[in-house]
Amino acid sequence: MSEVLNYDENCLFCKIIAGEIPSEKIYEDRLCYAFRDINPQAPTHILVVPKAHIKSVAEISSKNEALVGHIFTVVAKIARREGLENGYRVVTNCGPDAGQTVPHLHFHILGGAKMAEKMV
Ligand code: 5GP
């Protein structure tokens, strides 16, 4: 059970962080929470989310940029733990054109196989 800053009662990931919806926890600290994606797009597919309800990259500012830096440190730590030494992709979808389905900032860690599609 974790405290969520700016808890949004309509937000799926706020509920997951709060433990109201079960998830397969990978990592947790004071600022962020990581869990396995329910519909994996790669052999390893983990979501890393801030505990604070921030809707997307569009809400990142000088006020919360340190938190985002911390999340990337955690991403690298998780990737090492998961044995993704051959590489991985970190993706964040922002808004409808990018296909964001859950409006709580999250970073996908995808790895464990050679990626077929190359967006960039
Ligand atoms: P988005 O499409 O917003 O970038 O990513 C949302 C992700 O959340 C999707 O990959 C989807 O599979 C995952 N997801 C949606 N609902 C749940 C859930 O209840 N539990 C978990 N673990 N993942 C979820």
Ligand code: ZN
């Ligand atoms: Zn939320």
